[in-house]
Amino acid sequence: MIGKWLNYMARLHDGVDAILIADRHGIIEYSAMFSERENGMIDEGFIGKSILEAYPELTEETSSHFRVMRTGKPVLNEKQELTDFYGRRIMLVSSTFPLEDGGELIGTMETSVFYHKDSQLDGKNHWLTNSHTGLFRLEDIITRNSEMLALKDTVQRVAANPSPVLIWGETGTGKELFAQALHSHSTRSKGPFISQNCAAIPTTLLESTLFGTTRGSYTGAENRKGLLKQADGGTLFLDEVNSMDLSLQAKILKAIEEKKFRPVGGEQDVHSDVRIVSAMNVDPITAVRDGLLRRDLFYRLGVVQLALPPLRKRPEDIPLLTDFYVERYNRKMERTITGVSELVRNALLAYDWPGNVRELRNAVESAFNLCTGSVIQLSDIPRYIFYHEEEKAAEPAAEALPDGMGLQEAVRRYEKGLIVRTLEQSRTITEAAEKLKLTRQALQYKMMKYHLNS
Template sequence: MLSNYLEKMLRLYERTDAILITDSNGYIEYSSMVSSDINNFKNAEVTGKHILEVYTSLTEDTSSIMRVLKTGQPIIDEKQIVKNCKGETLYLINSTFPIVVNKKVIGAIEASVYLDELSEEEINHINDKSIKNLYTLDDIITSNESLLEIKNRIRKIATNNSPVLIVGETGTGKELVAQSIHSHSKRSDGPFVSQNCAAIPDTLLESILFGTAKGSYTGAEEKKGMFEVASEGTLFLDEINSMSMGMQSKILKVLEDKKVRRVGDSKEIKVDVRVVSAMNKDPVSAIEKNIIRSDLFYRLSVVQIKLPPLRDRKEDIAILVDSFINKYNREMQRNITGISDLVKGLFDNYAWPGNVRELRNIVESAFNIAKSNTITMQDVPEYLFNSRVNKNKTDTINIGDHSLPDMIENYEKKILLTAISESKNMVDAAKKLKISRQSLQYKLNKYDIQ
């Protein structure tokens, strides 16, 4: 099979200088310098290493190999500037294809032509693409029905220019959604500019958003604001509910007039910007409490997307953990294979107030201290043990075809897993259950709980 792929790749160009094959995770399985004029890596030097380890300037978003592995779609004749781990800068034309067996992507193969140089215009174009590194819909990892519907909705609304308001708790991925909207829009070649409105005071925010005229205040220089910088692209305003009412009225005027006036200037400048905004408070409550102007809310929320918190999409925890493990295995050169059953139980019974961001940070923290290839209870922060989830929810019992002894055993097993997941050690768990350590050990052995 691979020989057929190789033959096809060699026929792509009049002169193919290099062939590279990776597995489904991006680890190099084969590398060959086809042209004798090229003095690059030998196969033995790079086999077993990750593509991002060999070509250090690349990221998951800029590497053609990693993008093909993620999407399963080929990339043809893409020009790249890469720097390898020897410190050499290479100018390439790459064509990259997925290797598919039984409808599953098991790897990628890439053919490269080495160029002596690129024009300044070509270099600037490549650099512009590399700098963006924006999220796409492929980065929204989920099996949750409501979030899958949101992904479908993003595909539909991305092609329009209507303002979008994203509502969600901290850490639910509001900027990820904003970038995805831009990446799949007709404005994707334009700039994506992001500003957290809560990060700076109103007096400074006005000059940042609208720009300044020279001499408008001591030391002021002629400077574009974010509305001008984002022209023909997308401006993402996060935490708009943190702005004062006065600042909100100025934003509203810009949206209605499609013109900005720099601080200290008398002339107005036309801008062509799609505004995507976000807030971490309930909009209706925010309007009632005069936190946000109702007219601004209606103007910004032509399309509204409400992101579910992680506690309402528990089915995504496992696939998110796998994604973060793959990410940090590459970045930290580890070989973590997964999490223990007890950690899984702990994660499933935690409220995740920090949402996906908190989960990602916990996995990254575990990578720094894990001694084995499995993340265990010893590797996760202690504060997780002291949190109880869904205290107000009652368990429902589905009798079905189960006998009473079976249901009692299942319930006892669930209690044991919960107690262990919320305890520092066996002694602590036994105390919580008000049984001896020996009794606890007997029950764990009975249910084969490791």
């Protein structure tokens, strides 16, 4: 049944971006969505789920599937803005058709094309979208966390403006992902997106990289455009901007303010219309206080500020991201792993994730390399993740000394308590001595010392 309808719809709709087939109960039997990075239709992991589970905002009243099942009539060219199971915001124009078998209504098929708020239909019923492929968009940011959803709304609001944006957060929180989304949703989306990690190259080389060079400015120098000019009409993303030398920060500030700069060794100013998006992995106020970031540059770069929360502050996203990466590596490695075990899921939730989303992604990839079954088990994930809680639990709780108690008395009380607990858990003094790694005579001496002979 599915094959017949897919062939029919493929002939009817050239350029469909998404197809979904559901049975009469709303259970998804087939689902595929176009991916620019995969350059083709991919399974998003929705098969077997209810439509209302795949798109939690929908109800039986608002879902086009259930409306078609009630009326038997198609719903055509309906605009929809939905948040899917993975927390991605998508905008579609959809048509939903009834499926019949022997005169009986057995389900629906929905075909969709993507659209964006400021886009228009072209002559082939395709919505004109961002032609700059390969960059992340807001719908690629996977989250259910309220703080992250608010940040996505902020990006949507400020993307169209030319103001500089400063993004800060721990390593692996997705700063470049947000920077690319800012560009993709902006009026500059057809222009270049240039990214440079300021900590990756020495200061002397960074200056010529940013501003360009003129022939003869130094031995071997040629006429070469800098990144500020290469990004003309687009966005320049400066990561770890706080690692930039302070003297170079002054030159960057001048270039941003005046929208012009002078290449290394040049005699003429070069004009450039570029939006600056910068990032750092420390609180910018701390960077200013520690002398790593000029205060005046901070004021200019931080017109709009986005503070990304670490993964440990958004635990509701850990299962969501885990499932997302399982689906990604299933496609990439041609596997059919269905998910992770309950023990693994609990271990992932208990871990602090100092490397944030990047570390979680790498942990799932590591598990795919070791997993031999259909479910990722505890033995498949990196050992430090599930040993983390055991080691933390094994550490004695840090306690402040009571008033008037010195170190010697505190040590004496701790030793006495440890001996008492070990004796209670042992059948003989010899067994207790073995557990404490003491000789029997040494343990007996300590028992006499602490009056434990009885």
